[in-house]
Amino acid sequence: MTWCIGKLIKVTEKLQTKKKEILRAAREVFAENSYQGTSIKAIAKKAKIATGTFYLYFTNKDALINMIVEEMFHELLDYIKRERANYTDGFDKLQASMEACIKLFIQEKNMAKILLVQVPGVNNAFNVKLIEIENELIKLTKEDLDELKSQGRIPDEDTFITALAFVGSFRQVIINWLRQGKPENLEEVCTTLMKYNLRGMGKSDVSC
Amino acid sequence: MTWCIGKLIKVTEKLQTKKKEILRAAREVFAENSYQGTSIKAIAKKAKIATGTFYLYFTNKDALINMIVEEMFHELLDYIKRERANYTDGFDKLQASMEACIKLFIQEKNMAKILLVQVPGVNNAFNVKLIEIENELIKLTKEDLDELKSQGRIPDEDTFITALAFVGSFRQVIINWLRQGKPENLEEVCTTLMKYNLRGMGKSDVSC
DNA sequence: GAATAAAATGAATGATTATTCATTTTATTC
DNA sequence: GAATAAAATGAATAATCATTCATTTTATTC
Numbered sequence: 001m002t003w004c005i006g007k008l009i010k011v012t013e014k015l016q017t018k019k020k021e022i023l024r025a026a027r028e029v030f031a032e033n034s035y036q037g038t039s040i041k042a043i044a045k046k047a048k049i050a051t052g053t054f055y056l057y058f059t060n061k062d063a064l065i066n067m068i069v070e071e072m073f074h075e076l077l078d079y080i081k082r083e084r085a086n087y088t089d090g091f092d093k094l095q096a097s098m099e100a101c102i103k104l105f106i107q108e109k110n111m112a113k114i115l116l117v118q119v120p121g122v123n124n125a126f127n128v129k130l131i132e133i134e135n136e137l138i139k140l141t142k143e144d145l146d147e148l149k150s151q152g153r154i155p156d157e158d159t160f161i162t163a164l165a166f167v168g169s170f171r172q173v174i175i176n177w178l179r180q181g182k183p184e185n186l187e188e189v190c191t192t193l194m195k196y197n198l199r200g201m202g203k204s205d206v207s208c
Numbered sequence: 209m210t211w212c213i214g215k216l217i218k219v220t221e222k223l224q225t226k227k228k229e230i231l232r233a234a235r236e237v238f239a240e241n242s243y244q245g246t247s248i249k250a251i252a253k254k255a256k257i258a259t260g261t262f263y264l265y266f267t268n269k270d271a272l273i274n275m276i277v278e279e280m281f282h283e284l285l286d287y288i289k290r291e292r293a294n295y296t297d298g299f300d301k302l303q304a305s306m307e308a309c310i311k312l313f314i315q316e317k318n319m320a321k322i323l324l325v326q327v328p329g330v331n332n333a334f335n336v337k338l339i340e341i342e343n344e345l346i347k348l349t350k351e352d353l354d355e356l357k358s359q360g361r362i363p364d365e366d367t368f369i370t371a372l373a374f375v376g377s378f379r380q381v382i383i384n385w386l387r388q389g390k391p392e393n394l395e396e397v398c399t400t401l402m403k404y405n406l407r408g409m410g411k412s413d414v415s416c
Numbered sequence: 417g418a419a420t421a422a423a424a425t426g427a428a429t430g431a432t433t434a435t436t437c438a439t440t441t442t443a444t445t446c
Numbered sequence: 447g448a449a450t451a452a453a454a455t456g457a458a459t460a461a462t463c464a465t466t467c468a469t470t471t472t473a474t475t476c
Contacts, residue, residue: 039462053426161381165380169380173373193369201404258455
């Protein structure tokens with residue numbers, strides 16, 4: 001066999017494509033069933049491969065879920081950070097973060113289901129990863145709040161608690177939307193929710 | 209055997225006592241492990257009975273978890289309703305609800321862990337029950353908000369969303385406390401959190 | 417198009433664990 | 447304190463799935 005870099009790249013590309021296909025299928029199955037309720041057989045079926053083939057691409061089930069959560073971690077945070085980058089004002093950054101989050105969750109409902117509904121009850125490595133994502137989001141929020149506080153635009157209160165309250169209020173609305181389809185139009189209520197939180201953190205600007 | 213009502217009562221009491229003991233043990237095990245991670249063997253060990261004995265008191269694992277969630281459902285909501293009953297003012301009722309919730313969760317940390325961390329990821333009947341509890345709490349909150357709105361004490365906004373935001377902010381803080389031990393003193397931050405939410409809903413009273 | 421290598425297959429394995437049941441232990445009755 | 451009934455036991459059963467591996471299929475090379 002002649003050594004051929006072009007071919008090698010093609011082969012690994014093909015492998016990657018198949019791996020991605022498995023990941024895509026797994027996300028779908030996992031979004032509808034819990035971790036334990038998701039069988040490799042079901043994932044393989046959805047990906048149109050044999051169960052054994054799965055193990056050519058992933059060492060085991062845990063590695064798969066780990067990769068799914070990790071991927072989502074980056075998709076979500078990268079998107080949020082990209083959207084935030086368009087603003088410098090603290091309030092604007094907060095708003096951009098949440099709008100990005102909601103926009104992505106509407107677009108990728110499976111991601112929302114996995115991150116907010118399915119993974120949280122599994123008590124192992126993924127939960128640690130999940131907590132990492134949430135902490136990162138809370139950290140971003142807290143940074144904005146600290147900035148606003150130092151500018152004297154919000155009252156002097158524990159910004160960590162405020163950040164938790166802010167994130168928590170959105171999370172609850174999103175979870176309700178996922179589980180019960182209410183509110184029907186998630187994007188629409190975003191305004192009400194944002195107003196609630198801006199008042200909550202004590203926005204004292206005379207803007208608008 | 210002579211028929212003897214006193215004895216009969218004693219026997220059923222003993223049965224109930226044992227059932228309660230199993231429930232108590234199960235709560236402990238379940239709070240530390242996920243639903244799937246909780247084995248009947250482990251529960252039996254903690255309750256100091258043989259695994260087979262478990263099935264004399266519960267038809268199966270699902271029935272047990274169901275009963276645990278149901279029990280907690282009533283413990284929590286009864287307590288909240290009792291505390292609320294001491295107040296007539298909408299804001300006071302809201303505050304009493306949340307203070308009751310937090311007080312109970314501090315006192316019975318296992319309950320909080322099971323209701324907020326362990327059960328949510330299990331996708332079956334318990335989740336339906338769990339959603340019921342949450343809906344009930346949100347309904348109570350919404351009622352208070354509607355009352356306040358009709359009195360012109362908060363601005364005219366979607367009270368359902370406001371109720372979700374209110375409950376969600378507390379939930380997030382409690383979950384963070386359970387998972388990461390921060391904030392250390394949950395009761396203390398309750399004030400900050402309550403202030404946040406009162407501002408959020410647009411409390412326009414000039415009380416204090 | 418034969419020979420070789422790479423991928424894919426899915427039945428078999430093995431580990432786990434809920435549930436059962438034949439047996440033993442404990443309690444009750446006379 | 448027999449005789450009987452009620453409770454408790456834990457090894458055996460059965461079902462579920464993640465994982466493996468001998469075999470087959472497909473692709474690649476000359």
